[in-house]
Amino acid sequence: MRRQREAIQDHAAEALLFKRRALVAFSIVVLSFMVVLFNQYHLQIRSYHEYQTRSEGNRIKVVPVAPNRGLIYDRNGILLAENTPVHSLEIIPEQVADIEQTLAELAKLIDISPELQESFLQDVRRQRRFNSIALKEQLSEQEVAILAVNQHRFPGVTLEARLSRTYPFGDLFTHSIGYIGRINSNDLQRLREQELAANYAASRHIGKIGLERYYERLLHGSVGYQEVEVNNRGRVIRTLRSDPAISGQDLILSLDVGLQLTAQQALEGLRGAVVALDPRTGAVLAFYSNPGYDPNLFVHGISSSNYNALLNSFDRPLINRVTQGIYPPASTIKPHLALIGLDQGIITPSSRIWDPGYYQLPNYSRRFRNWRRHGQGWVNVYGAIIQSNDTYFYDMAVRLGIDAISDSMKQFGFGQRTGIDIHEESAAIMPSRGWKRARYNQPWFPGDTVSLGIGQSYWTATPLQLATSTAILVNRGDSVVPTLLQGTRFQGEFEAVSYQREQAVRIQDPQHWQVILDAMEQTVNTREGTAFRAFQRTNYSSGGKTGTAQIVGIAQDAKYDADALQEQHRDNAMYIGYAPAEDPTIVVAIVVENTGGGGSTAAPVARQLFDYYFSAGVNQ
Amino acid sequence: MNDVISESQRPRGLAIFHIDAPLLLGLLALMGFGLLVLYSASGQSQAMMQAQLIRLGLALAVMVVFAQISPLTYKRWGLPVFILGLLMLIAVLLVGEVGKGAQRWLNLGFIRFQPSELMKLAVPLAIAWFISNHNLPPKIWRLLVGFVMCVVPTLLIAKQPDLGTALLIATSGIMVLFLAGMSWRLIAFIGLLISSFLPVMWFFVMHDYQKRRVLTFLNPETDPLGSGYHIIQSKIAIGSGGLQGKGWLQGTQSQLEFLPERHTDFIFSVLSEEFGLMGVVLLVSLYLFVIGRCMLLAIRAQDSFSKLVAGSLTMTFFVYVFVNIGMVSGLLPVVGVPLPLISYGGTSMVTLLAAFGILMSISTHKRILASS
Numbered sequence A: 001m002r003r004q005r006e007a008i009q010d011h012a013a014e015a016l017l018f019k020r021r022a023l024v025a026f027s028i029v030v031l032s033f034m035v036v037l038f039n040q041y042h043l044q045i046r047s048y049h050e051y052q053t054r055s056e057g058n059r060i061k062v063v064p065v066a067p068n069r070g071l072i073y074d075r076n077g078i079l080l081a082e083n084t085p086v087h088s089l090e091i092i093p094e095q096v097a098d099i100e101q102t103l104a105e106l107a108k109l110i111d112i113s114p115e116l117q118e119s120f121l122q123d124v125r126r127q128r129r130f131n132s133i134a135l136k137e138q139l140s141e142q143e144v145a146i147l148a149v150n151q152h153r154f155p156g157v158t159l160e161a162r163l164s165r166t167y168p169f170g171d172l173f174t175h176s177i178g179y180i181g182r183i184n185s186n187d188l189q190r191l192r193e194q195e196l197a198a199n200y201a202a203s204r205h206i207g208k209i210g211l212e213r214y215y216e217r218l219l220h221g222s223v224g225y226q227e228v229e230v231n232n233r234g235r236v237i238r239t240l241r242s243d244p245a246i247s248g249q250d251l252i253l254s255l256d257v258g259l260q261l262t263a264q265q266a267l268e269g270l271r272g273a274v275v276a277l278d279p280r281t282g283a284v285l286a287f288y289s290n291p292g293y294d295p296n297l298f299v300h301g302i303s304s305s306n307y308n309a310l311l312n313s314f315d316r317p318l319i320n321r322v323t324q325g326i327y328p329p330a331s332t333i334k335p336h337l338a339l340i341g342l343d344q345g346i347i348t349p350s351s352r353i354w355d356p357g358y359y360q361l362p363n364y365s366r367r368f369r370n371w372r373r374h375g376q377g378w379v380n381v382y383g384a385i386i387q388s389n390d391t392y393f394y395d396m397a398v399r400l401g402i403d404a405i406s407d408s409m410k411q412f413g414f415g416q417r418t419g420i421d422i423h424e425e426s427a428a429i430m431p432s433r434g435w436k437r438a439r440y441n442q443p444w445f446p447g448d449t450v451s452l453g454i455g456q457s458y459w460t461a462t463p464l465q466l467a468t469s470t471a472i473l474v475n476r477g478d479s480v481v482p483t484l485l486q487g488t489r490f491q492g493e494f495e496a497v498s499y500q501r502e503q504a505v506r507i508q509d510p511q512h513w514q515v516i517l518d519a520m521e522q523t524v525n526t527r528e529g530t531a532f533r534a535f536q537r538t539n540y541s542s543g544g545k546t547g548t549a550q551i552v553g554i555a556q557d558a559k560y561d562a563d564a565l566q567e568q569h570r571d572n573a574m575y576i577g578y579a580p581a582e583d584p585t586i587v588v589a590i591v592v593e594n595t596g597g598g599g600s601t602a603a604p605v606a607r608q609l610f611d612y613y614f615s616a617g618v619n620q
Numbered sequence B: 001m002n003d004v005i006s007e008s009q010r011p012r013g014l015a016i017f018h019i020d021a022p023l024l025l026g027l028l029a030l031m032g033f034g035l036l037v038l039y040s041a042s043g044q045s046q047a048m049m050q051a052q053l054i055r056l057g058l059a060l061a062v063m064v065v066f067a068q069i070s071p072l073t074y075k076r077w078g079l080p081v082f083i084l085g086l087l088m089l090i091a092v093l094l095v096g097e098v099g100k101g102a103q104r105w106l107n108l109g110f111i112r113f114q115p116s117e118l119m120k121l122a123v124p125l126a127i128a129w130f131i132s133n134h135n136l137p138p139k140i141w142r143l144l145v146g147f148v149m150c151v152v153p154t155l156l157i158a159k160q161p162d163l164g165t166a167l168l169i170a171t172s173g174i175m176v177l178f179l180a181g182m183s184w185r186l187i188a189f190i191g192l193l194i195s196s197f198l199p200v201m202w203f204f205v206m207h208d209y210q211k212r213r214v215l216t217f218l219n220p221e222t223d224p225l226g227s228g229y230h231i232i233q234s235k236i237a238i239g240s241g242g243l244q245g246k247g248w249l250q251g252t253q254s255q256l257e258f259l260p261e262r263h264t265d266f267i268f269s270v271l272s273e274e275f276g277l278m279g280v281v282l283l284v285s286l287y288l289f290v291i292g293r294c295m296l297l298a299i300r301a302q303d304s305f306s307k308l309v310a311g312s313l314t315m316t317f318f319v320y321v322f323v324n325i326g327m328v329s330g331l332l333p334v335v336g337v338p339l340p341l342i343s344y345g346g347t348s349m350v351t352l353l354a355a356f357g358i359l360m361s362i363s364t365h366k367r368i369l370a371s372s
Helices: A002-046 A048-059 A099-109 A114-126 A141-153 A185-193 A210-214 A216-220 A257-266 A304-312 A330-344 A381-386 A390-400 A402-411 A433-440 A446-452 A463-474 A511-525 A598-616 B002-009 B013-017 B021-041 B046-068 B071-095 B115-132 B140-158 B163-179 B184-205 B208-218 B228-241 B267-300 B304-328 B347-364 B366-371
Strands: A060-065 A079-091 A133-136 A157-166 A179-182 A205-209 A224-230 A236-243 A250-253 A272-277 A284-290 A353-355 A358-360 A367-369 A377-379 A478-480 A485-490 A493-496 A501-503 A543-549 A572-579 A586-592 B097-099 B102-107
Touching: A002 A048, A002 B163, A002 B228, A002 B267, A002 B304, A048 B228, A079 A099, A079 A141, A099 A114, A099 A141, A114 A133, A141 A157, A179 A210, A205 A210, A205 A216, A210 A216, A257 A272, A257 A284, A257 A598, A272 A463, A272 A598, A330 A381, A330 A390, A330 A402, A330 A463, A330 A511, A330 A543, A330 A572, A330 A598, A353 A390, A358 A390, A367 A390, A381 A390, A381 A511, A390 A402, A390 A446, A402 A433, A402 A446, A463 A478, A463 A511, A463 A572, A463 A586, A511 A543, A543 A598, A572 A598, A586 A598, B013 B021, B013 B046, B021 B046, B021 B267, B021 B347, B046 B347, B071 B115, B071 B140, B071 B304, B071 B347, B115 B140, B115 B163, B115 B304, B115 B347, B140 B163, B140 B184, B163 B304, B228 B267, B228 B304, B267 B304, B267 B347, B304 B347
Parallel strands: none
Antiparallel strands: A060 A224, A079 A133, A079 A157, A179 A205, A224 A236, A250 A485, A272 A284, A272 A586, A353 A377, A358 A367, A478 A501, A485 A493, A543 A572, A572 A586, B097 B102
16 A cells, blocks of 8 residues: 555656656757747847848849940941851859869860960969859860760850951951950959940950940940859859940941952962042042951951961061052152152242252262163153153252251141051151151261152151042042941941041142143143053043152162062052043052062052942942 | 556546557647648649648557557567567668668568668667666666667768658667666766767777768868758758748748758758748647657656657657758757758658657556556
């Protein structure tokens, strides 16, 4: 009985003990849950805004969208620069655990040169970690297929289809249109200074030279933005909002593909430059420097071997001969000088001099030779221009004096940039007393002036300057600014450029313009004219002036022997011309390096251009 | 006490089938809530919903079956099953299959089986049987034997390595000893002992990935793209849920796959993000209700064995909940413990409901026990 009672008591005691312990346990449960809830309160209420912000940042990314670059057409609507889709292999460094290893793995799949890898790693260091950086561009279809199949192995590595700039005519427009290239640190720096960096957030390329550079702002367009929702792998799930990019403006050039091709064919195998303008407006019709090079090589970064080949080529293809080629203008500037001679009263249309075949300064023994060794006898201004008499212009130059020549020729635009719409332009040199003092710390000698009369000595000009100075002649004093752009088109609306024309050369007797233009027409049309042979039997009228620039000095009384001279020391052939003779609509300037006479080599190039121009009705 | 007996002498309603109605209701409410969250967390996967529904149905069936079995049977079979489980754990270490980087599975030819799941039930049953053979509070040597019975399987499982399950099994064993009335002085002493053994654990027992988890837990922001990523993303998900949540299926963290393992271990983060603090309060209330009800059943249980088993299973369930929520919300290091009744998952769900089956059995078989 007692045992039983004890057992019951024990049982009751055990139950009580358990009940106490159970309550303790349950208290722990309640307490723990309170801790959990307090923590939840801390996370969800007190830190709500912080986590809300981080959550938003987690899912919404603002992705800039590159605008499509404006296209470039010739005057007839033929596409000269277009955007074509290409595939590129890109990597977002932020999403790749080990970039070096990923590169090694990728190199096992497709060919990635160490050079590419190195430049990619440089880009990685330079750019922000979340930017997608191109490793290899212009993938072949086979490479695209291989990468697409293996893509799952490479998080952060993507295949991108982008629009890439292509120039279907290759080297035909290199020196006018130029090319675009990857934005480098200098470009980036400049964009930041101009506060344009934001507009280039999605762009990888920028105009490097030529029109692509000059009209970068028109061509580029405005960046767009997309607010996208992404997952933790950075993959875009959907687009929340988008602010579309605005494409760049299309450029319509005044250049004519046919004229360009004519120029290219005419200069085949030669070094030289061809430029043709509409003298009424300055619209550039042809702009060609030979040899050219393929601008497509530069779009995705030219390989150093290709670049060195271009850089070290004897033909110097990288030089834009039209605007950067600096040549002695030679006899092509005789009409200009004659005009000033007439205006200053040094000569008259009928005044003559005796040409014994050379010119000698008083009290100097040195003889300045006429190209016609035995002289032309009595010669007036017409004869001097038609036959390009050197003696006449030696004499006239000396009588004009350096100051008059320098000042007047500057009015024709020599020694100054023409202001054409590309940045690669040289001012060349129109010498003066001050210039020589500054350049050589020497006084101006009378002998220096003699050679100026035939466009030699220190005087240099670019082919474009020759063309614009010719335009001033045919415009009877009005200058134009050479312009490659004819108009822009944006969303279907064409807007023409406004050409500038202003009086640059003012003379007392306007009749003197006619004297010069008549002489130039006769250079082409009379049997004695230096350009007669090149322009026989044309169905249009034209005028012009030849030039043959001496590259090396020839010793006194020595005979010029082209064969004995090294190629680069042979004479440059030059020609300036216009057509039709009445109310010209085209002027040209031609330079062909190291080939000899202007009449025999340069004038035929002008003839081919004019023939094409009139038969194809370019300017109609 | 007479009240309890007289009440249980007249079983009403579901009690006829040995089912505790309030507990069942609480479980069903949690399961329903869980399915709702899972639908969102699985990315609205029909297949996963179907699999989970089948699993829940199976687990409920197992619960009903376990509820029919008399507590006496459990008391009788506790030790043999415990020994069998121990042998299988050793077998797993020797010939077990590797799944997800850990050796947990034993292939018996016709079924792949996790012995550690069996031990979740066998450990509390066996220890409770051993302790309750004599008067409570137990003598020190009995506590020591009980402790060893708990530690051996725990270490075997931790070795697999499965820290989460090891933790749960340790809890179930220790809880039996605690509820049996081990003296507070002893508890303090053991607490001191364990904390002095922690460095030993760190250097000699823990695997590298376990150490990494602990380090990451201490400062997740140091490695935001590595192992700290889970915790950071989880906290962002929870925090950005705010008071009311982003709405069902609207959680950006979960829907956009920022959250790892979002339908299994990290499902609580999905719930927090989409239902906010209000959802969390509801969930915790449901858990508290279930735990409270189970504790009540344990206190009302007729004999010490039943009380200890019921109390231990209840506290294990609690540890499940607490460890999971604690880990995903940054209170505890990441250990692989699912959120009970909510997470998508296989064997643990069945074991869990088997435990509730045992609890129901204990609460509904008293009359028979009293008359015996």
